[in-house]
Amino acid sequence: MADLRLTAYRQLLSAQVRSQSQYRASFVTDVVGSLMFGVIDVVGVVVVFRMTPTLGGFGFAEVFLMTALAGCAFALADLAVGNVERLRQYVRSGLLDALLVRPLSALAQLAAMDVATRRVGRVAFGVVMVVVAAAYASVPLTPTRLALLVVTPIAGAMIFGAVFVATATVAFWWVESGEIGNGLTYGGLNFTQYPITIYGTLFRRLFAYAIGFAFVAYYPTLALLDRADPLGAPALLGYASPAVAIAAVTAAGLMWRAGVRHYRSTGS
Amino acid sequence: MSVIETRGLCKEFTVHVKAGWLRRRARVVAAVDGIDLTVQRGELVGYIGPNGAGKSTTLKMLTGVLYPSAGQVRVCGLEPVGQRTRLARRIGVVFGQRSQLWWDLPLRDSFMLLQHVYAVPAADHATRLARCRQLLELDPLLDVPVRQLSLGQRMRGELTAALLHGPEVLFLDEPTIGLDVVSKQAVRAFLATLGATGDTTIVLTTHDLADIERLCRRLIVIDQGRIVHDGSLDDLHARYGSRRRLVVDLDEPLKAELTLPGVTVESSQADGRRITYALDGTTTAGDLVSRLAELAALRDISVLEPAIEDVVARLYTRQRPDSA
Numbered sequence: 001m002a003d004l005r006l007t008a009y010r011q012l013l014s015a016q017v018r019s020q021s022q023y024r025a026s027f028v029t030d031v032v033g034s035l036m037f038g039v040i041d042v043v044g045v046v047v048v049f050r051m052t053p054t055l056g057g058f059g060f061a062e063v064f065l066m067t068a069l070a071g072c073a074f075a076l077a078d079l080a081v082g083n084v085e086r087l088r089q090y091v092r093s094g095l096l097d098a099l100l101v102r103p104l105s106a107l108a109q110l111a112a113m114d115v116a117t118r119r120v121g122r123v124a125f126g127v128v129m130v131v132v133a134a135a136y137a138s139v140p141l142t143p144t145r146l147a148l149l150v151v152t153p154i155a156g157a158m159i160f161g162a163v164f165v166a167t168a169t170v171a172f173w174w175v176e177s178g179e180i181g182n183g184l185t186y187g188g189l190n191f192t193q194y195p196i197t198i199y200g201t202l203f204r205r206l207f208a209y210a211i212g213f214a215f216v217a218y219y220p221t222l223a224l225l226d227r228a229d230p231l232g233a234p235a236l237l238g239y240a241s242p243a244v245a246i247a248a249v250t251a252a253g254l255m256w257r258a259g260v261r262h263y264r265s266t267g268s
Numbered sequence: 269m270s271v272i273e274t275r276g277l278c279k280e281f282t283v284h285v286k287a288g289w290l291r292r293r294a295r296v297v298a299a300v301d302g303i304d305l306t307v308q309r310g311e312l313v314g315y316i317g318p319n320g321a322g323k324s325t326t327l328k329m330l331t332g333v334l335y336p337s338a339g340q341v342r343v344c345g346l347e348p349v350g351q352r353t354r355l356a357r358r359i360g361v362v363f364g365q366r367s368q369l370w371w372d373l374p375l376r377d378s379f380m381l382l383q384h385v386y387a388v389p390a391a392d393h394a395t396r397l398a399r400c401r402q403l404l405e406l407d408p409l410l411d412v413p414v415r416q417l418s419l420g421q422r423m424r425g426e427l428t429a430a431l432l433h434g435p436e437v438l439f440l441d442e443p444t445i446g447l448d449v450v451s452k453q454a455v456r457a458f459l460a461t462l463g464a465t466g467d468t469t470i471v472l473t474t475h476d477l478a479d480i481e482r483l484c485r486r487l488i489v490i491d492q493g494r495i496v497h498d499g500s501l502d503d504l505h506a507r508y509g510s511r512r513r514l515v516v517d518l519d520e521p522l523k524a525e526l527t528l529p530g531v532t533v534e535s536s537q538a539d540g541r542r543i544t545y546a547l548d549g550t551t552t553a554g555d556l557v558s559r560l561a562e563l564a565a566l567r568d569i570s571v572l573e574p575a576i577e578d579v580v581a582r583l584y585t586r587q588r589p590d591s592a
Contacts, residue, residue: 004387011384019372022413094366100333102385103356264349265335 008104012112020117030118034075038125041071041193056197057230061137062221063194068133069217070192072126073156079123081161083114084168085181091171091263100264107165107256126153139224148224151242156192156216158245162252163188163211169252172259184211192216197230215244271437271469272307272330276339279325279493299325301493302339309436310466312459314484315473318584322493323473327441330471331361344436357386360430364442367422368429369414375425376410379432386433393432400428403458420451427458431468438462440472444479456482477576491584501576508582510574511546514553516560517568518543526563531556 020027045067049060058066087110090096099106130153139145167181188207191199196208196218208214215237222229223238279300284292300322307313317323328334329341332348332355341348346355362368369378383393401407404424409417417425423443430438443459444452460483463470474480480487480501487504489497497504504510513534521540530550536543547553553571560566 004384008384008387011381015370015373015377015381018377019370022372094363097328097333098361098363098366098368100352101331101356101359101361103353104385261335264333265337 005104009108009112012109013115016113016115017117027118031121034119034122035125038071038075038122038129041067041189042129045193056195058195058197061133062225062227065130065133065137065139065224066195066217066221067193068126068129069152069156069220070189072123072130072153073192073216074160074189075119075122075126076153076157077160077164079116079119080157081111081164082119082185083116084110084164085185086114087168088171096263106260107253134224137225140226145224148220148239152217152220152224155241155245156220159212159216159241159248160185160188162245162248165252166255169255169259172263188213188216192218212244212248215241269309270306271309271311271344272305272471273342274303274305274330274339277303277305277326277329277336277341278338279322279329279334280337298493300329300336303490303493303495305488305495305498307469307471309469310463311486312463312470312484313472314480314487315471315490316475316477316480316487316580317473317490321490323490324441326490327439327471327473331359331439332356357433358436360433360435360438362423362426362430362438362440362443364423364440364445367414367426369422369425371415372413374411374413375406375417378414378425378429382429382432388433392434396432396434397428400431403461404428404454418451420447420454423447423451423455424458427455431462435468437469437471440470442474443472444474444476452476452478459483477580481573481576489580489583496583504576504579504583505574506549508579509548510576510579511548512553512574513572514545514547514556515570515572516543516545516557516566517541518560519565519567522564524563526559528556528559 042064045060045064048055049063053059055063084107087096090099090110096106099109102109130149134149139149163184164181167184170180188211191207192213196204196214199207204214208218219229219233219237220241221227221238223235228235229237277300278298280296280298282294282296285295287293299320303322303326315323315326325334329336330343330348332343332352335349343355344358346358348355368382369375370381373381379393379397382388383390388396401410404427406424406428409421409425412421414422414425427443430440440459444455447455456479459470459472462468463483470483472479472483485500487497487499487501488495489504497507499507518541522543528551530548532546534544534546545556547556557566557569
């Protein structure tokens with residue numbers, strides 16, 4: 001039964017890819033557009049370091065690595081579940097009802113039906129940037145570091161994905177929630193690209209620790225480069241991202257379930 | 269064996285009414301207000317009511333989309349919300365105004381995808397698809413992207429999509445809405461064929477009463493969340509006094525008044541050469557015609573079926589006895 005269900009999701013996914021390939025011209029412009037986002041993030045870091053040699057106690061190579069890891073994680077999450085922000089429209093148009101009468105999870109169907117293939121370009125760019133930034137910062141090529149380099153963007157993507165889903169569930173309670181979620185998702189990307197040392201205490205507590213954004217790029221970068229945290233956190237935190245990611249995904253899953261339950265008891 | 273069973277089914281919504289600049293007053297509205305329903309296997313039930321009567325809300329509770337506020341529901345012996353995915357395999361749902369199909373892909377692909385979504389064995393899928401292809405004349409449409417199909421063509425696709433996993437119950441929410449006459453007839457003919465096999469229970473909501481006349485032996489009328497009629501169409505006519513009419517054109521006016529039980533003259537035109545009789549069912553139209561033929565030379569006759577629209581319109585506006 002479980003693998004039949006997997007087949008179903010895989011088929012839904014490939015149907016989505018085929019659907020989007022129907023619009024070739026817009027596909028190409030979208031890929032180029034999504035690449036631009038990634039490029040601008042990197043350019044942003046370069047521009048900042050033309051003004052200052054260090055940022056929050058970190059040099060260009062280190063911040064570049066954070067930006068690359070954050071960008072790659074975000075691109076992966078955006079590819080997988082970035083479109084759940086459209087839940088609002090689905091609630092309003094009743095598409096959600098159509099999904100609820102099928103024998104599969106509504107969230108998984110939404111993710112599979114909405115995967116944005118055009119964002120593949122940004123993921124590819126993100127991966128390349130991680131490799132370039134790791135080489136530029138001379139990350140020591142030990143098995144542990146390499147594993148951390150691979151795991152970090154995935155854990156980061158889970159954290160971003162959890163934020164995407166959690167913010168989208170607002171639509172279950174408040175259909176006119178507008179762009180409120182983007183503050184946390186796109187805002188979160190900007191937050192994670194820079195060392196958390198540059199932010200004010202309250203802001204840092206909220207974004208870095210409560211939401212877990214510090215585990216997307218900041219702590220893993222410290223571990224990758226063997227640097228001590230200027231804020232005094234234990235070095236082990238650099239390896240904690242997967243655990244944080246699982247917690248974030250669990251929390252988002254619970255919020256989603258509560259949202260669906262609320263939707264079903266209100267119908268709007 | 270009953271396939272659908274509800275007892276005291278209720279659904280309340282809280283609506284927020286503006287009361288001043290920022291204040292909103294919460295008001296509880298019962299969309300469905302205590303519905304008892306038993307549908308047997310193989311029945312074809314029409315569910316009608318004015319806009320906002322609670323038709324779609326009932327359907328959503330039966331299909332597991334919405335939680336009831338109170339009361340019990342069992343569909344195929346399952347509890348719709350709690351056992352949603354299990355129930356989903358045993359019911360088919362067609363929403364007239366939203367699609368189960370993949371907009372940008374050929375119709376064929378949607379069917380293939382649904383086979384995987386419902387994990388239908390290949391042989392069963394092929395048999396059911398072949399039947400629908402034949403009955404709904406789908407072959408020329410299979411390779412057309414759904415977005416290029418006309419509404420009527422798409423509805424034929426939707427019906428197939430809802431049936432490929434062999435559901436025991438088919439729920440249709442306004443399946444003929446917006447269709448042209450030919451497409452409506454195609455949909456009705458298909459549903460009639462499906463219903464005639466007795467394997468599939470069909471519940472449909474509609475605003476088009478011709479759907480009901482053509483398809484449903486049982487008619488449930490709801491208004492303000494309550495059932496106001498549950499029975500056959502004939503029952504409805506009998507209860508609300510609607511009559512068939514017989515219009516006769518005669519060469520000459522009748523010389524003598526015609527008296528038959530249950531027959532009244534509704535109007536007389538053209539100096540008595542066109543007469544409209546209303547029949548309440550005591551005397552058949554055939555008896556009336558043969559009696560008339562003895563009295564005068566008939567030029568033309570026509571039978572007007574009672575307009576169900578009129579009956580239903582009266583029903584909707586009628587004060588409910590228990591609310592008086």
